[in-house]
Amino acid sequence: MFAGAMKDKPFASRLTLEKVSHDYSGLAVLRNLNLVVQPGEFVVLVGPSGCGKTTLLNLLSGHVLPVSGKVEREGVIRTVYQYDGLFPWLTVSENILMGLRDEQDKTRRNQELAALLELIYLQGFEKHYPHQLSGGMKQRVELARVLAGDSDILLMDEPFSALDYQTRLRMRAELVRLLENRPRTVVFVTHDIEEAAQLADRVLVLSNRPATICREFKIEAPKPRELADDAVIHAMKLILQELGLNAHAAL
Numbered sequence: 001m002f003a004g005a006m007k008d009k010p011f012a013s014r015l016t017l018e019k020v021s022h023d024y025s026g027l028a029v030l031r032n033l034n035l036v037v038q039p040g041e042f043v044v045l046v047g048p049s050g051c052g053k054t055t056l057l058n059l060l061s062g063h064v065l066p067v068s069g070k071v072e073r074e075g076v077i078r079t080v081y082q083y084d085g086l087f088p089w090l091t092v093s094e095n096i097l098m099g100l101r102d103e104q105d106k107t108r109r110n111q112e113l114a115a116l117l118e119l120i121y122l123q124g125f126e127k128h129y130p131h132q133l134s135g136g137m138k139q140r141v142e143l144a145r146v147l148a149g150d151s152d153i154l155l156m157d158e159p160f161s162a163l164d165y166q167t168r169l170r171m172r173a174e175l176v177r178l179l180e181n182r183p184r185t186v187v188f189v190t191h192d193i194e195e196a197a198q199l200a201d202r203v204l205v206l207s208n209r210p211a212t213i214c215r216e217f218k219i220e221a222p223k224p225r226e227l228a229d230d231a232v233i234h235a236m237k238l239i240l241q242e243l244g245l246n247a248h249a250a251l
């Protein structure tokens with residue numbers, strides 16, 4: 001995975017939602033959503049708390065079935081859950097190894113585990129259990145678990161929200177680098193507009209519940225992007241405006 005050996009591998013990983021609506025016992029959450037995420041595309045979802053972003057990811061992964069409409073997916077999906085996706089009875093290493101269970105070669109498995117532990121700065125914590133870790137450390141283990149092994153699609157629900165600012169910037173850069181080596185289709189939820197502008201090929205702004213896609217922005221600037229890049233600042237302004245926030249106050 002880290003060597004870039006997969007770079008040119010063709011992969012089928014399109015995600016499609018067609019006229020999808022969902023409600024929970026009468027609570028309307030998503031309304032008539034149409035979305036096609038192309039193979040290799042990095043789509044970021046932003047929108048108010050409770051509007052249905054996690055529900056949308058669950059529909060894409062198949063954990064939730066839509067009340068109406070059609071969901072299609074091609075490829076192996078890995079999900080970073082918003083809350084506690086780790087197995088509490090497994091150690092840090094064992095949790096990450098869950099993502100590597102298809103790797104038969106023990107040496108390669110251990111090499112990848114070591115590289116991932118280094119990536120998330122958790123060498124020395126291999127034998128710790130989730131309850132012995134901070135929120136940010138758990139989030140980093142989640143990240144390693146989904147990046148482990150060979151997947152085509154990453155669904156990431158606020159994966160960096162519990163990290164300190166410096167680690168968050170580093171994780172963003174690492175994610176961009178990893179995707180450069182091994183392209184994957186990504187659907188990424190965040191409340192962090194800066195993160196959206198730095199990572200996305202396309203940002204979808206969702207409305208209040210029941211959510212529809214009220215606006216989308218393509219960001220075509222090459223990656224990695226610096227925060228000070230014109231394209232990043234411009235995208236942040238557009239997203240903030242769409243969310244009804246004051247760009248001048250926020251920047």
Ligand SMILES: Nc1ncnc2c1ncn2[C@@H]1O[C@H](COP(=O)(O)OP(=O)(O)OP(=O)(O)O)[C@@H](O)[C@H]1O
Nearest residue numbers: 024027029048049050051052053054055056082209
């Ligand atoms: N399993 C469930 N059963 C009943 N209602 C649910 C369930 N999951 C979510 N909801 C409701 O659906 C709505 C959307 O929730 P969801 O978690 O998708 O929002 P979100 O956009 O991810 O919010 P946040 O930004 O706070 O994470 C909320 O009103 C929530 O109360």
Ligand SMILES: [Mg+2]
Nearest residue numbers: 053054082157
């Ligand atoms: Mg959520």
